[in-house]
Amino acid sequence: MGSNRLWLLLLCALLTATPAVAQTVQTRGAALAQDAQEYARIYSVPLPEAIRRLSAQHDSVPAIDAIAERYRDRLAGISIQHRPDYRFIVYLTGNAPVSQRWVEAGGMRVPVQFRTGAKASRERVVWALTNHQAAIRAAVQSNPSMGVDPRTGELVVIAGSTAVAKAGGAAALDARLTELTGVPVQVRALDQVDRNLGPQGGGRLDGTDPASGKRYRCTSGFLVTDGARTGITTAAHCLDDLSYFDPQRRATPLSFVGQWGWGYHDVQIHAGPAPARPLFFADTARTIQRPVEGQRSKSSTRAGDFVCHRGESTGYSCAEVTLLDFAPAGELCGGFCLPTWVAVAGPTCKQGDSGGPVFSGTTALGIVKGATFRPDGSCAFYFYMSLDYLPTPWSLLVNIPR
Structure with missing residues (x-):
């Protein structure tokens, strides 16, 4: 060679x-x-439908980015729903409703559903996560992993079941960390090694x-x-x-x-x-x-x-x-x-x-x-x-x- x-x-x-x-x-x-074959297997849809959905995932980026920018001050998260149908979900703070719209992408007309009532914007949750990591670790008395779930607009804290139990359980720890950070927190118990x-x-x-x-x-x-x-x-x-x-x-x-x-x-x-x-x-x-x-x-x-x-x-x-x-x-x-x-x-x-x-x-x-x-x-x-x-x-x- x-x-x-x-x-x-x-x-x-x-x-x-x-x-x-x-x-x-x-x-x-x-x-x-090739990727669509995996999608079809996991979500039990026909291969042509899987190809359309992955094409829509790729082609929709500019349109969904534009929606994110338009609602930036209210944006709690954007997610893709795969079951029971394929759609984009935009989660917003406040109660002012936003009508459903559609995005033409990948040969599909994909619904964009707006949900309101989120307690904090994504920017605020990310700020809280960035600035309160040490305090969260001290409250949990362990080294949890943390992230933002755009589906719920929450700061997710993943800690071992023993640490969660010592802190009074997930619900009590949710309330304590929510008060600490000023944003909604969801504690997930998972015995893990990162x-x-x-x-x-x-x-x-x-x-x-x-x-x-x-x-x-x-x-x-x-x-x-x-x-x-x-x-x-x-x-x-x-x-x-x-x-x-x-x-x-x-x-x-x-x-x-x-x-x-x-x-x-x-x-x-x-x-x-x-x-x-x-x-x-x-x-x-x-x-x-x-x-x-x-x-x-x-x-x-x-x-x-x-x-x-x-x-x-x-x-x-x-x-x-x-x-x-x-x-x-x-x-x-x-x-x-x-x-x-x-x-x-x-x-x-x-x-x-x-x-x-x-x-x-x-x-x-x-x-x-x-x-x-x-x-x-x-x-x-x-x-x-x-x-x-x-x-x-x-x-x-x-x-x-x-």
């Missing part, structure tokens, strides 16, 4: 140590159809920890550029010295550029020659390469968005966005994390998925940081860093359709 081809495969991410197989570069339509997803568990970016001598692995993500160089992302908590192992198990050391892993960052970049196209593997078997044709910002991400991720331990899977402005439990960000992360429902996440791509169709959203695990080791949800937080001057490398 020539050096240019080797680097191309490396930078396309998520590469395998199994024998090489034929690889297909997906069209935008084929990428949509972890960064690596560096271990089956990735194809390998390195040896100089302190322990143990070999660890992570997952690579998207191609990025600083205008002069092309790089590949992974998680900052992975090892600095990583190598790519090709299908013949030949190691190619990567060129470490830098890592950003504090507060709202968990990204590391390795540089290499520019590839022909920005691609990533989007299937478990690593036979399908998907082009990156766009980026979705965190501000345009809604609760209920159906997104997919690809990890070396778990392969390809899709699920709903559950919480925005999420702050994981524990000191996973060089200290406690800021509420900037996005949480996505399980059950698919494992050690080794760290750094992997989160996407919808050919649109890139973020890179996996970590996950919340139940006591039995199952995945409750995972969380990712939005590509909004790529370090300056790095930006996502986007494929220009031919």
Whole structure:
């Protein structure tokens, strides 16, 4: 294998140590159809309906963003409803009613339903979460995870069942934290362990920890550029010295550029020659390469968005966005994390998925940081860093359709 081809495969991410197989570069339509198959399976709808809904999810972003901006002062949250029908729900403060409207997107006429009566705007809840984290941890006497649920307009606090019981139960703790923060709070009892997803568990970016001598692995993500160089992302908590192992198990050391892993960052970049196209593997078997044709910002991400991720331990899977402005439990960000992360429902996440791509169709959203695990080791949800937080001057490398 020539050096240019080797680097191309490396930078396309998520590469395998199994024998090489034929690889297909997906069209935008084929990428949509693959994700729609998962949607159809999960929501028990026909495949054509699933394709229409995911097309509507993508095409509706400008119109829903415009609604969010129009009602910014009253906005408590925006979510997507999948059952019993497909619609957008806009939750507003105050009691002044807003009539239902429709958005033309993806060949569908999707209802936009307005609900009123929220007790606080999203901006106010995010402010409260950001400024009262330490006080909330002290009140709960543990290190809970926290986030904003756009479906209910509440600050969600997820704590262990023992901590909740010691505080008098969820209802009593709801009332106490609501008084403390000045915004509605919902306490959820979940015996959990929040972890960064690596560096271990089956990735194809390998390195040896100089302190322990143990070999660890992570997952690579998207191609990025600083205008002069092309790089590949992974998680900052992975090892600095990583190598790519090709299908013949030949190691190619990567060129470490830098890592950003504090507060709202968990990204590391390795540089290499520019590839022909920005691609990533989007299937478990690593036979399908998907082009990156766009980026979705965190501000345009809604609760209920159906997104997919690809990890070396778990392969390809899709699920709903559950919480925005999420702050994981524990000191996973060089200290406690800021509420900037996005949480996505399980059950698919494992050690080794760290750094992997989160996407919808050919649109890139973020890179996996970590996950919340139940006591039995199952995945409750995972969380990712939005590509909004790529370090300056790095930006996502986007494929220009031919």
